[in-house]
Amino acid sequence: MPKVNGASLLRGLIGTAGLLVVLEAAGRLGAWDTERLPLVSTVLLRAGELLTDPEFLVSARSSLTTWALALLVTIAIAVPAGLLLGMVKPAELAVRPLIEFLRPIPSVALIPLVILLYSETTHMRITVAVYAALWPVLINTIYGVRDVDPLAKETLRSFGFGPGSVAYRVVLPGAAPFIATGIRLAASVAIVLVVTSELIAGGIEGIGVYITIAASGNRLDLMIGATILVGLFGILVNAVLVAGENRLFRWHRARAGAAT
Amino acid sequence: MLELVDLSHTYGSYRAIDRVNLKVAQGEVVCIVGPSGCGKSTLLRSIAGLIKPTGGTVLLDGKPVDGSPENLAVVFQDYSRSLYPWMSAVANVGLPLRRRGLDKKRRDAAAMAALEQVGLAGAAAKFPWEMSGGMQQRVSIARALAYQPKLLLMDEPFGSVDAQTREELEDLTLRVCAHHGMTILLITHDVDESVYVGDRVVVLSKAPGTVVGDLPVQLPGPRDQIHTRELDAFVRLRAEVGRLVRGMTPHRNTHGFGVETR
Ligand SMILES: Nc1ncnc2c1ncn2[C@@H]1O[C@H](COP(=O)(O)OP(=O)(O)O)[C@@H](O)[C@H]1O
Ligand SMILES: [Mg+2]
Numbered sequence: 001m002p003k004v005n006g007a008s009l010l011r012g013l014i015g016t017a018g019l020l021v022v023l024e025a026a027g028r029l030g031a032w033d034t035e036r037l038p039l040v041s042t043v044l045l046r047a048g049e050l051l052t053d054p055e056f057l058v059s060a061r062s063s064l065t066t067w068a069l070a071l072l073v074t075i076a077i078a079v080p081a082g083l084l085l086g087m088v089k090p091a092e093l094a095v096r097p098l099i100e101f102l103r104p105i106p107s108v109a110l111i112p113l114v115i116l117l118y119s120e121t122t123h124m125r126i127t128v129a130v131y132a133a134l135w136p137v138l139i140n141t142i143y144g145v146r147d148v149d150p151l152a153k154e155t156l157r158s159f160g161f162g163p164g165s166v167a168y169r170v171v172l173p174g175a176a177p178f179i180a181t182g183i184r185l186a187a188s189v190a191i192v193l194v195v196t197s198e199l200i201a202g203g204i205e206g207i208g209v210y211i212t213i214a215a216s217g218n219r220l221d222l223m224i225g226a227t228i229l230v231g232l233f234g235i236l237v238n239a240v241l242v243a244g245e246n247r248l249f250r251w252h253r254a255r256a257g258a259a260t
Numbered sequence: 261m262l263e264l265v266d267l268s269h270t271y272g273s274y275r276a277i278d279r280v281n282l283k284v285a286q287g288e289v290v291c292i293v294g295p296s297g298c299g300k301s302t303l304l305r306s307i308a309g310l311i312k313p314t315g316g317t318v319l320l321d322g323k324p325v326d327g328s329p330e331n332l333a334v335v336f337q338d339y340s341r342s343l344y345p346w347m348s349a350v351a352n353v354g355l356p357l358r359r360r361g362l363d364k365k366r367r368d369a370a371a372m373a374a375l376e377q378v379g380l381a382g383a384a385a386k387f388p389w390e391m392s393g394g395m396q397q398r399v400s401i402a403r404a405l406a407y408q409p410k411l412l413l414m415d416e417p418f419g420s421v422d423a424q425t426r427e428e429l430e431d432l433t434l435r436v437c438a439h440h441g442m443t444i445l446l447i448t449h450d451v452d453e454s455v456y457v458g459d460r461v462v463v464l465s466k467a468p469g470t471v472v473g474d475l476p477v478q479l480p481g482p483r484d485q486i487h488t489r490e491l492d493a494f495v496r497l498r499a500e501v502g503r504l505v506r507g508m509t510p511h512r513n514t515h516g517f518g519v520e521t522r
Pocket of ligand 1: 271274276294295296297298299300301302303467
């Protein structure tokens with residue numbers, strides 16, 4: 001699990017602020033036509049204003065809902081499937097070639113097909129996001145299940161617990177740190193694909209749609225402002241999930257630390 | 261209570277144990293000693309139902325064992341792998357009690373009582389990775405005790421702790437098991453330990469393991485790490501077991517305790 005400490009965070013903030021100041025200065029000194037490409041300060045101001053702009057908020061809420069649903073569907077499919085494939089070796093061997101074939105297919109390439117299949121845009125977007133987000137969760141879950149110590153399982157079996165109890169009480173908690181990492185990766189991937197599908201396939205609501213409309217009105221300040229907000233949301237989600245992992249899986253870090 | 265009849269197991273074409281016959285009476289502490297790799301763990305895993313032996317039968321109270329028997333607990337050598345790192349000591353100890361149909365309150369109470377018996381009442385809320393090796397093995401022992409099995413299997417339980425802790429844990433095991441009237445099958449490769457802990461020492465030959473000696477241990481109780489180990493009877497018995505483990509011919513009955521070879 002990546003660790004964020006105060007010093008590295010501070011250095012990152014200083015670096016970012018420095019870059020922004022340089023860009024702002026360059027813009028003000030006439031490095032580019034600020035009528036076309038707005039100043040850093042203008043973009044940041046717009047981004048702040050967007051947070052209270054009802055039109056933007058409707059789009060943001062739509063994207064957020066799509067993203068959350070996509071993540072839920074991903075977890076509901078990939079975690080049970082990963083547990084099954086991780087525990088039942090023959091099943092994994094049978095499905096492995098299919099996974100290796102499907103996994104490298106870019107989800108974006110499926111958008112035209114998915115558009116034809118779905119009349120409802122939300123379903124279409126969820127499908128596209130789930131297709132991409134599924135893999136990290138699935139692969140991590142399989143890997144996590146493999147990593148569970150056989151002796152930990154045997155101990156419970158020796159007390160007379162059946163395979164279901166062993167799966168629930170040992171395999172699932174033992175694999176949980178890996179599953180959580182998979183979910184964190186999936187959360188980022190899903191953000192990218194929700195916005196991408198909104199940009200490519202259009203629709204009525206969604207941040208991608210908002211950006212497309214801003215572009216057609218030549219409002220680069222709004223486009224970049226909205227994009228920055230998406231990026232910040234990604235950072236926030238990641239930070240929250242990392243913090244959750246560090247809290248919940250202290251035992252995993254302690255053990256990994258002791259082993260190395 | 262436990263009877264092994266011609267118990268054999270082969271991994272692929274490798275024969276790990278070969279027709280092991282053994283009878284253990286209720287309340288007995290039997291030590292099984294044998295050289296490394298002679299199939300001791302295989303024997304234990306067959307009894308615990310963790311592997312299906314390729315030949316022979318395991319009878320518990322006269323009934324053949326199929327799968328993991330009720331009323332049996334195992335303490336493994338590898339405490340750090342056998343305890344659940346995501347659970348506190350008290351949760352680890354209480355987990356098997358779910359099989360007993362106890363509610364959380366009673367599970368916790370029983371787990372606390374067992375931790376107290378092994379001297380870990382103060383560490384109940386600690387996680388395994390916050391404990392020393394000796395403490396972790398105490399937790400495993402407490403887990404087995406709380407379950408109150410009729411038969412306790414221990415596979416080199418003190419093989420991974422320092423000498424001092426090892427002696428403490430040997431005495432602890434003797435004490436609490438006598439208190440519970442449990443039947444114990446303790447596996448070890450340490451001749452000294454087998455004589456010190458056992459009411460009976462069963463010697464396995466080199467692979468494929470089979471019973472080559474079955475010696476009653478007649479030492480005055482209660483046993484004591486210093487005095488018991490310096491008794492003539494202890495020293496002679498230890499030598500006898502040592503010879504058997506190394507595959508030498510035993511000195512038949514020359515020292516006044518029964519040496520039975522098969
Ligand atoms: N799962 C297994 N597959 C194949 N061989 C095994 C397996 N487990 C143990 N063995 C072999 O069987 C022999 C006896 O092993 P084991 O019962 O662990 O011995 P001990 O506990 O007396 O040291 C060893 O030679 C070991 O390599
Ligand atoms: Mg062994």
